[in-house]
Amino acid sequence: MRLLTHNMLASNVRGATTGYPLTLEATNWCTKEVELNSDFIRGLLPKIDWRALVAATRAIGLPELLPEEQPPEEEIFAEGAADVEGSAIRRIHHALLEVHVQEGSLVCPDTSRCFPINKGIPNMMLHEDEV
Amino acid sequence: MWYLCVFYHRLLDYRRPEVESLAELFAGPGARESVEWRMPENHHVDSPFHLVRLPGDERLAAQVANRSLLVKGVYELWGYGTTYEELEKSVREYPDERKLPFLVPESSFKIVIDSFGKVISSQEQNEIIQSLTYIPFKGRVNLKKPDHRFFVMETDDYGSNNGLPPVVKRSIFFGREVGAADRHLLPTYQLKSRKYIGPTAMDAEMAFLMANQGLASPGKLVYDPFVGTGSILVAAAHFGAMTMGADIDIRVVRDGRGPNCNVWSNFEQYKLPEPLCLLRADNNLPPWRPGLKEMFDAIICDPPYGVRAGGRKSGGRKLIKGVKGPYTVPDEKRDNHIPSTAPYSLAECVHDLLHLAARMVVMGGRLVFFYPVLRGEDGTANPQFPEHPCFKLITSSEQILSFRYSRVLLTMVKVAPYTEEIEKLAAERHREFRENHQKWMEEGNLHSAVFEPAQDGKPDRDSKPKYRGKYV
Missing domain, CATH: 3.30.2130 (VC0802-like)
Incomplete structure (x- = not known):
């Protein structure tokens, strides 16, 4: 599960008010290289909940990866930034698309219902009595 | 020119x-x-x-x-x-x-x-x-x-x-x-040499046609809510799109047929970038966070319409048995519990799909999916296609599958924004489906219409016209 996915998901268990953001608990994660596409990131960024993304990077133990506040767009999409090691866009790309949680769980903030992540697949299905 | x-x-x-x-x-x-x-x-x-x-x-x-x-x-x-x-x-x-x-x-x-x-x-x-x-x-x-x-x-x-x-x-x-x-793409991607396929894996040529209808290209994000073995996403990824998929059957998306025969390995086989995300989710109760919308450039899928494979949704036992009291999962069995599912009528499935697309597709983005159509006595289909205020149907392409039924590839473009009013209407309709589950299941039953024996005992084949037209 990429952190992008974590950013999109919520718990829809009965009784949850918003079910978001889910608390990420990762027991095993890896990085998988994905080709950087600036236009893709540009389209994606306005839809990302930055605080939830930062929380997710911290949860897997990368507190230095992203700053507390989202850098301004001019900085992220500055000419040539995509080619500079450690630039904002490279870090954002890495956080969203390259970090892959293999095993762990997503915990609903309202009800503490735990959605397991197994072999990289989050299981968001509800039990019969939670619908 | x-x-x-x-x-x-x-x-x-x-x-x-x-x-x-x-x-x-x-x-x-x-x-x-x-x-x-x-x-x-x-x-x-x-x-x-x-x-x-x-x-x-x-x-x-x-x-x-x-x-x-x-x-x-x-x-x-x-x-x-x-x-x-x-x-x-x-x-x-x-x-x-x-x-x-x-x-x-x-x-x-x-x-x-x-x-x-x-x-x-x-x-x-x-x-x-x-x-x-x-x-x-x-x-x-x-x-x-x-x-x-x-x-x-x-x-x-x-x-x-x-x-x-x-x-x-x-x-x-x-x-x-x-x-x-x-x-040359077709022999490379043909299903018979693909490692992991299922009974309803989309044929490679059709999957590429669907990806073309969905305008899959680099920098775009394509979602398939009925991903199965990933056959549609493979085509979209070939054209450079980023992909995401979900399925209700965890065995298909997570396990496949072993460590080297699953959805991931299908992408590896063709040296394509793997999907950004695969998850197990129910199309009837999608797990997207509140406020999230306009994520996908296209939704491309082949919904289960109950002829070769039927759809499933959450909430089985209660609905099947008509038991009124809610079923409770015992606490000690909660961890490994596999929730039962109920059959999912075509009408409800398509309603959920259109609603999901209205919310999650960008303006001008596309929804591409197959819709089954029963053919009349004279071999022609005169279908009523599903409609949604956010979408405009731009093309419908029929593929005749048997004398009884066809599937039609519908391509829709999102022309109006998703509003609170639309959200409210959809929620009402969702409830209506839930309350009249049995009625919708019976009305939308294509399986019997397709597989029922001919009335007078004569095979339908004789009446097939010589000029093959759309059969080819």
């Missing part, structure tokens, strides 16, 4: 929509509507020979043809006739300034003789090539990698009963090739 567009003689309903979609992809929004079509004189609309005008120059024509699956070739038409004498006259009349740049000494060329609905022996082919002396070819012949390829294409006035489109008169075309489909 008008080009001659020659199609492969298959999936007839899919041919023009594919060209129109690709024109939109390469020439920008709105280009689709400015594509114009004509039929050559005396040609039936099912003929493989069409004339097309694209909103752009030759580069656009080449891009469209090269990316397509069904375009055998797009040609600059130099001449046309019903006899070789007429063809000569027509080619001679074609302006020299259009012809000469392609005939210069430093270029290489090749002449191909092609036919439709008839066979031309290699001796006859040689004679035709020899007869083209009225075209001043100055370049070298190169059969392997020519700079320019010229085509003579002939079709005859065969009768109309051999399954081919009726053509009244013989016609001969001479043209310079501008671009052609890369059908």
